[in-house]
Ligand SMILES: [Ca+2]
Ligand SMILES: [Ca+2]
Ligand SMILES: [Ca+2]
């Protein structure tokens with residue numbers, strides 16, 4: 001009963017976050033307090049069967065990486081309601097051989113993995129919505145993490161991206177602070193500490209910060225959606241690890257996750273974005289002059305949020321997979337390779353899936369899905385059939 005209430009609280013709270021982020025920061029903070037007790041209760045157990053794996057309360061964002069160097073897909077999830085991250089080490093059979101939780105600051109909204117200190121192993125970083133900043137865990141290269149450190153002075157982190165922006169072999173972090181309306185670049189140092197670099201004013205209600213070499217020049221760019229301007233800001237990566245001032249790209253109502261790919265195969269990288277208030281995925285194609293413009297908008301469901309790109313049917317074209325939070329379903333949009341997509345029938349999740357990622361968890365060469373459920377505090381693995389369809393991952397016998 002208590003678990004059900006906790007799960008519902010998390011789901012409902014964050015459903016409300018689909019609209020303005022300014023309103024989002026407060027419910028999320030309240031959620032942390034409300035759900036803290038639930039976290040303890042949810043810690044027991046690991047696999048629920050049928051491809052589902054428990055996290056802690058209110059899983060919010062996940063990344064798929066090989067954390068232990070065995071060539072298999074592992075998963076890190078940050079649990080905003082519990083103040084923790086869950087690390088799941090893949091078994092290559094569609095499941096996970098090990099699961100561990102690590103405490104973070106209050107309300108971790110985002111997680112990434114990068115080699116902060118340049119010792120050759122991936123470290124974990126969470127951006128916390130509380131009043132401190134980031135939590136960093138040093139990885140040992142075998143999938144376990146120790147030496148928790150807090151990077152103070154950056155309260156209310158909405159999301160982050162960890163990459164080696166300046167090419168010095170040590171991971172750097174870009175964070176977005178919605179209330180301060182800024183993106184801050186933090187450069188990793190040999191001791192595993194960070195030095196503050198450039199700060200970019202990105203205007204009101206910046207939300208999800210994401211990486212991507214949008215112009216294909218080999219340098220990492222940053223993209224951040226603005227919930228009030230119905231736009232995406234593009235910070236173009238420059239020589240030396242800096243970024244050009246943000247340039248807005250008009251997209252439409254309440255953009256959330258986005259991915260890039262060359263949808264029309266003209267050699268220029270294009271963009272796709274979930275538009276929550278339009279219930280659609282917007283596809284933007286890059287013109288010869290370098291500008292991006294909305295080309296098509298595909299209705300996909302109610303409150304689309306998570307989005308990822310991968311060739312799910314093996315035809316060589318990168319497809320899109322979107323998770324709709326309120327209609328509780330997943331829609332695959334198969335790319336035709338000419339800039340247009342063919343939306344497939346929605347498949348029910350019966351969950352508030354807040355994020356979707358891809359990996360080949362069973363090593364059959366086909367793309368599988370990782371769904372992050374904010375309503376039932378678990379991740380769900382769907383096995384890719386290779387034709388654009390997915391089924392719950394069976395438990396290995
Ligand atoms: Ca660096
Ligand atoms: Ca293109
Ligand atoms: Ca395809």
Ligand SMILES: [Ca+2]
Nearest residue numbers: 360362364366
């Ligand atoms: Ca697979």
